[in-house]
Amino acid sequence: MLFVLLLCSCTTNTFSGYVYDYDTEHPIKNVQIDSNGNQTETDSSGYFSIQVKPNKICKIVLRKEGYATKIVNRKPDSLGVFSKKNLRNVRIYLFDKDSDLSH
Template sequence: MKNKLVFLILLLCSCTGKDELNGYVYDYDTEQPIKNVYVNIKDDTTQTDSTGYFSMKVKSNLPCTIFLQREGYASKRICRKPDSLGKFSKKSLKYNRFYMYNKESDFSK
């Protein structure tokens, strides 16, 4: 009986619908990673590391808006929606590439 209870608790914890959205942020013009970019998703904020990498927990069955911001760059807002099954695929949550325009770039105007 105790084993069944532990199994049930582990099963419920694994079905919380949370996944990690991770990726890299790059400068559009130079293709170089950008460090210290603020990444905000539903009031949770993190920063990219020296390789431009970030990772955050997201609810896999809800749409989310990713907001990227760093001084010297045009802010960027990206809307992500779950697929037809109501979840993000594992592939769509891993190692995304996001590009930001330098404020002095021709594309940021």
């Protein structure tokens, strides 16, 4: 039983999604994504995938020159894990830095 609990606390989940420009709805490539020390960036279709620990709140920071920095927070459920829906194929929109919505 202890082994199973240790295994659960050490496993990771993958948070994935797509990043789009809010105004044009076009995908944004080369968005820098950071989550608790793990880093990646979006590909040409705006897609990214990053490892997150299942038993911790994950704070995901998205940065791209010309856009306002966006922070996305995800919390695990009461069992300390994320549902597949909570982590898969999330759509995230970035606002132009000069947009009224970014302030």
